Amino acid sequence: MTNQAGAYHHGDLRAALLAEAAAMIAEGGAASVTMRAIGQRLGVSRAAPYRHFANKTALLVAVAAAGFDRLKAHLQTIDAGAPRSSVEQLRRMGEEYVRFALENPAHYRLMYGKEALTRRDLPELREAANAIFEQLVAVIQAHQRSGGIKRQDARAQAYVAWSAVHGLASLWIEGQIQATDDIDGLIRQTTRTVLDGMRVRRRRGA
Amino acid sequence: MTNQAGAYHHGDLRAALLAEAAAMIAEGGAASVTMRAIGQRLGVSRAAPYRHFANKTALLVAVAAAGFDRLKAHLQTIDAGAPRSSVEQLRRMGEEYVRFALENPAHYRLMYGKEALTRRDLPELREAANAIFEQLVAVIQAHQRSGGIKRQDARAQAYVAWSAVHGLASLWIEGQIQATDDIDGLIRQTTRTVLDGMRVRRRRGA
DNA sequence: CGAGCGTGTTGACAATGTCAACATACGCTC
DNA sequence: GAGCGTATGTTGACATTGTCAACACGCTCG
Numbered sequence: 222m223t224n225q226a227g228a229y230h231h232g233d234l235r236a237a238l239l240a241e242a243a244a245m246i247a248e249g250g251a252a253s254v255t256m257r258a259i260g261q262r263l264g265v266s267r268a269a270p271y272r273h274f275a276n277k278t279a280l281l282v283a284v285a286a287a288g289f290d291r292l293k294a295h296l297q298t299i300d301a302g303a304p305r306s307s308v309e310q311l312r313r314m315g316e317e318y319v320r321f322a323l324e325n326p327a328h329y330r331l332m333y334g335k336e337a338l339t340r341r342d343l344p345e346l347r348e349a350a351n352a353i354f355e356q357l358v359a360v361i362q363a364h365q366r367s368g369g370i371k372r373q374d375a376r377a378q379a380y381v382a383w384s385a386v387h388g389l390a391s392l393w394i395e396g397q398i399q400a401t402d403d404i405d406g407l408i409r410q411t412t413r414t415v416l417d418g419m420r421v422r423r424r425r426g427a
Numbered sequence: 428m429t430n431q432a433g434a435y436h437h438g439d440l441r442a443a444l445l446a447e448a449a450a451m452i453a454e455g456g457a458a459s460v461t462m463r464a465i466g467q468r469l470g471v472s473r474a475a476p477y478r479h480f481a482n483k484t485a486l487l488v489a490v491a492a493a494g495f496d497r498l499k500a501h502l503q504t505i506d507a508g509a510p511r512s513s514v515e516q517l518r519r520m521g522e523e524y525v526r527f528a529l530e531n532p533a534h535y536r537l538m539y540g541k542e543a544l545t546r547r548d549l550p551e552l553r554e555a556a557n558a559i560f561e562q563l564v565a566v567i568q569a570h571q572r573s574g575g576i577k578r579q580d581a582r583a584q585a586y587v588a589w590s591a592v593h594g595l596a597s598l599w600i601e602g603q604i605q606a607t608d609d610i611d612g613l614i615r616q617t618t619r620t621v622l623d624g625m626r627v628r629r630r631r632g633a
Numbered sequence: 634c635g636a637g638c639g640t641g642t643t644g645a646c647a648a649t650g651t652c653a654a655c656a657t658a659c660g661c662t663c
Numbered sequence: 664g665a666g667c668g669t670a671t672g673t674t675g676a677c678a679t680t681g682t683c684a685a686c687a688c689g690c691t692c693g
Contacts, residue, residue, distance in 0.1 A: 420434020
């Protein structure tokens with residue numbers, strides 16, 4: 222029942238499948254992942270993966286869920302290492318969110334593209350995404366208390382912020398944003414604009 | 428060479444294919460579109476579509492492009508029928524954008540999900556999307572002149588706005604937004620927040 | 634040592650995209 | 664109106680792929 226070092230051929234096939242699938246996705250997109258190919262690359266037969274995942278969708282869902290976990294961890298490092306008082310923290314989180322997506326385009330696409338994963342509900346995925354969302358909600362609530370952000374429904378505000386960064390990431394990944402444009406500047410402007418819209422106005426409340 | 432009324436079996440198969448594919452997408456998602464099924468539904472053989480589209484991807488791209496055209500037309504009606512002076516026009520455009528997406532979820536997903544369409548460049552699609560984008564840029568520029576919106580790079584601002592509405596639509600379509608939430612309110616809040624962030628501040632410029 | 638289960642393997646099948654060879658019909662020229 | 668050529672369809676065939684069933688192997692437990 223090894224699981225440690227000498228995984229592979231015999232050993233921890235399940236983990237190897239996840240890793241290999243992720244690698245293939247990074248290389249050639251989710252479409253390039255075929256049960257046969259993944260088996261071949263790992264030196265097992267085409268049906269071997271079925272001992273660990275009910276079907277291809279299940280495998281991809283697991284890979285996507287792992288992506289959400291990575292993203293969550295990535296964001297948590299920001300959450301920890303920033304001045305809790307300033308809204309700048311929130312901005313940085315948004316920035317890092319987009320950066321993660323741009324660095325793992327195919328994986329990010331898989332995480333959100335239920336189309337490739339049957340249009341079923343996929344509670345596993347929703348839950349993984351939700352964990353990140355709740356984290357965002359918490360940060361927003363903190364800034365509401367400290368007075369940097371309007372005191373409205375924090376969940377709604379979180380959806381707005383999430384929409385902005387997710388939308389930017391998606392548009393970029395799908396090639397809708399001209400490559401010549403300055404993506405870093407665009408990321409900053411996006412996070413800033415949304416935060417400005419969420420900020421408490423000093424004079425004239427709306 | 429008919430093209431008018433008595434289209435079908437013989438007649439305007441190309442148009443029939445586009446319509447049928449769109450219908451199938453609306454019913455069962457893009458995944459449910461198969462060359463054989465579409466042929467069957469139209470009473471032609473499986474290979475018939477290949478006389479009009481090089482391959483399945485080409486067909487889907489054409490359907491997606493048609494979707495962009497519909498969306499553009501939809502937005503133009505708003506563009507025309509609103510008070511040009513108020514930023515409210517811009518907000519309404521954003522709202523209608525999201526609404527279109529929510530009303531045509533599978534189609535919208537196809538329009539932006541290049542994954543389903545090979546990860547090739549798809550210039551046809553980019554162009555179609557671009558037409559809408561340029562329209563948005565123009566409206567933003569108009570409001571910059573009238574003083575409602577910060578005078579910055581209008582394209583960048585357009586990307587920010589587009590990101591927000593596209594992100595919201597995507598998250599909703601992919602089921603990431605709890606169905607219990609008030610989507611209409613969320614749409615309003617999203618468009619408002621972003622516009623607030625783009626607006627000229629009366630006192631204290633940032 | 635033998636039973637049993639976890640893990641892999643091979644064979645087979647159905648669905649699908651796509652091509653090649655073949656059929657047909659409609660428009661245009663004479 | 665006859666003949667021909669191109670546009671449009673049809674059928675047969677094949678490769679790829681997901682997936683299942685039947686079978687094989689090997690390690691653990693008694």
